[in-house]
Every structure is written in structure tokens, then in C-alpha cells.
Amino acid sequence: MSKRVAVVTGANKGIGLEVVRALCRQFEGDVYLTSRDRERGQQALQKLQQEQLKPLYHQLDITDRKSIGELCTFMTHKYGGIDVLINNAGILFKVADTTPFAIQAEVTLATNFFGTRDVCTELLPIIKPQGRVVNVSSVSGSRSLLKCSPELQKKFRSSTITEEELVELMKKFVEDAKRGIHNDQGWPSFAYGVSKIGVTVLSRIHARMLREKRAGDGILLNACCPGWVKTDMAGPTAPGTAEEGAVTPVYLALLPEGAEAPHGEFVSNKSVQKW
Numbered sequence: 001m002s003k004r005v006a007v008v009t010g011a012n013k014g015i016g017l018e019v020v021r022a023l024c025r026q027f028e029g030d031v032y033l034t035s036r037d038r039e040r041g042q043q044a045l046q047k048l049q050q051e052q053l054k055p056l057y058h059q060l061d062i063t064d065r066k067s068i069g070e071l072c073t074f075m076t077h078k079y080g081g082i083d084v085l086i087n088n089a090g091i092l093f094k095v096a097d098t099t100p101f102a103i104q105a106e107v108t109l110a111t112n113f114f115g116t117r118d119v120c121t122e123l124l125p126i127i128k129p130q131g132r133v134v135n136v137s138s139v140s141g142s143r144s145l146l147k148c149s150p151e152l153q154k155k156f157r158s159s160t161i162t163e164e165e166l167v168e169l170m171k172k173f174v175e176d177a178k179r180g181i182h183n184d185q186g187w188p189s190f191a192y193g194v195s196k197i198g199v200t201v202l203s204r205i206h207a208r209m210l211r212e213k214r215a216g217d218g219i220l221l222n223a224c225c226p227g228w229v230k231t232d233m234a235g236p237t238a239p240g241t242a243e244e245g246a247v248t249p250v251y252l253a254l255l256p257e258g259a260e261a262p263h264g265e266f267v268s269n270k271s272v273q274k275w
């Protein structure tokens with residue numbers, strides 16, 4: 001049997017780096033720190049090596065299909081698949097950023113939603129039985145859901161929404177933002193929040209799909225919020241530490257073999273939240 005392997009996206013800093021650090025200590029198998037920029041990734045790797053930890057490295061830009069494909073091929077050949085996948089990579093335009101909203105919407109959705117979806121499209125088929133998939137979403141998604149029109153809320157809470165329908169809604173948000181009509185169309189003015197609605201709903205859809213198509217494989221897939229923690233994204237005034245931000249993603253990544261829940265949930269502080 002191939003060695004077990006865990007992969008963390010966007011892991012050169014912040015929560016992703018802390019997830020790699022924790023998995024190096026707790027996961028029995030190889031742990032891959034991935035980053036879009038090789039140099040930043042290597043620097044992070046060296047930091048952990050100085051602590052006598054032994055993460056491995058692979059490049060991954062989640063907005064680049066070629067880069068995702070190369071990681072997929074590598075994992076398939078070397079390990080016969082992936083045991084743990086943590087989709088952590090994400091971006092946020094700061095409140096003070098003056099980039100036009102339409103661009104913020106397009107760029108944010110391209111990474112947080114469409115990039116994460118592309119990774120899932122490529123890598124979910126190679127998740128091994130008893131595998132664990134964790135999509136780092138945010139309570140910003142839950143809060144933004146409450147700011148959507150009742151009609152949109154109903155769609156995002158539906159237990160029968162398809163991936164194609166979700167993708168069309170996410171594309172529509174970007175198009176509505178470009179036309180300056182997103183508020184009229186029932187969307188909030190917070191691209192990051194909408195992107196994280198997408199990540200949470202995508203997780204619910206993929207969990208359903210796994211239950212239907214790979215029922216006997218025991219794979220558990222969940223979305224989570226890491227909490228509001230000090231990173232370059234959240235800034236120095238956030239209450240928690242990046243290390244604390246890794247706790248819930250790592251808990252979901254290490255759900256014991258044979259566990260049947262949580263699956264298809266949105267988890268915060270290690271507990272299932274209402275969507």
C-alpha cells in the first residue's frame with residue numbers, strides 16, 4: 001500500500017502554514033506544503049525544517065489548471081492518490097482597497113470559488129477511501145448569506161442545488177457586479193463573503209455527490225471557518241493566533257478512520273453550524 005499523504009493549499013504563510021506544522025506533528029504520512037510561488041514556499045519549508053519537521057513541497061497555483069494537473073499527476077504516480085486535502089488558499093481585498101467592486105468580485109471569485117472548485121474537480125477523484133477533505137470557508141459566507149435576497153438564500157440552502165447551478169450563480173454575481181446591478185439582483189456588496197458562500201455550498205454539493213457515488217469509501221468532506229485570527233489577511237488586530245486558526249481544519253483533516261460524521265457540514269470551533 002502507498003504511503004499516506006496530506007496536501008495543504010496556500011501553505012507558505014498564515015493558517016495554511018500552521019496547518020502544515022500541525023499535520024507534520026500529528027499526521028502519519030507525508031505532508032505537502034504547497035504554494036503558488038516556489039520561493040515563498042521554499043522559505044516556509046526551511047522555517048519548518050529548522051524545527052526538525054519534515055514537510056515536503058510541491059508548487060500549486062489554484063487559479064492555474066496546468067499547475068493543478070501537475071500536482072494531480074504527481075500525487076497519483078507517487079502515492080496512488082491523496083488521503084487528506086486541505087483547500088486553504090484564499091484572498092481578500094482589504095476594506096480600504098479602492099479597486100473597483102467589479103474587479104474585486106471577478107478576482108476574488110476567480111481564486112476563492114473557481115480556483116477551489118478547479119482543485120476539487122481535479123483532485124476529488126483521486127481522494128483515497130477514508131480520505132478527508134477540508135475546505136476553508138468563513139463565517140463571512142454565513143453572514144453574507146443572510147444579506148442575500150430571500151430567493152438567493154433559498155437557492156444556496158437547497159439540498160438539491162447542483163454544482164452547475166451554483167457555478168451559474170457565482171458567474172452571475174460577477175456579471176451583475178460588472179453591470180453595477182448586484183444589489184438590485186439581491187447580492188451583498190462583499191465579494192469575499194459571496195465567494196465563501198460558494199465554497200460552503202460547493203462543499204455541501206460535493207459531500208452529497210460522495211455519498212451518492214462513493215458510498216462505501218468513508219470519505220468525509222466538510223467546510224469550516226478557522227476563526228478570526230492574526231494573519232496577513234485578517235491583520236494584527238484579529239483576536240486569535242494563526243496557530244489557533246489551524247485547530248478546526250486539522251481536527252476535520254484527522255477525523256478518525258471509520259468516523260461517519262461530520263460530513264457535508266459547515267464547522268466552526270470544532271462544532272457543526274447551522275447553514
Ligand SMILES: NC(=O)c1ccc[n+]([C@@H]2O[C@H](COP(=O)([O-])OP(=O)(O)OC[C@H]3O[C@@H](n4cnc5c(N)ncnc54)[C@H](OP(=O)(O)O)[C@@H]3O)[C@@H](O)[C@H]2O)c1
Nearest residue numbers: 010014015036061062088089090138228229231232233234
Ligand atoms: N485569518 C482569518 O481570520 C480568516 C478567517 C476566516 C477565513 N479565513 C480563510 O483562511 C484561509 C487562509 O487565510 P489566511 O488568513 O491564512 O490568509 P493569508 O495569510 O493571506 O494566506 C493566504 C494564503 O493563500 C495563498 N494563495 C492566494 N492565492 C493563491 C493561489 N491562487 N494559489 C495558491 N495559493 C494562493 C497565499 O499565497 P501568497 O503568499 O503567494 O499570496 C497564502 O499562502 C483563507 O481561505 C481565508 O479566506 C481566514
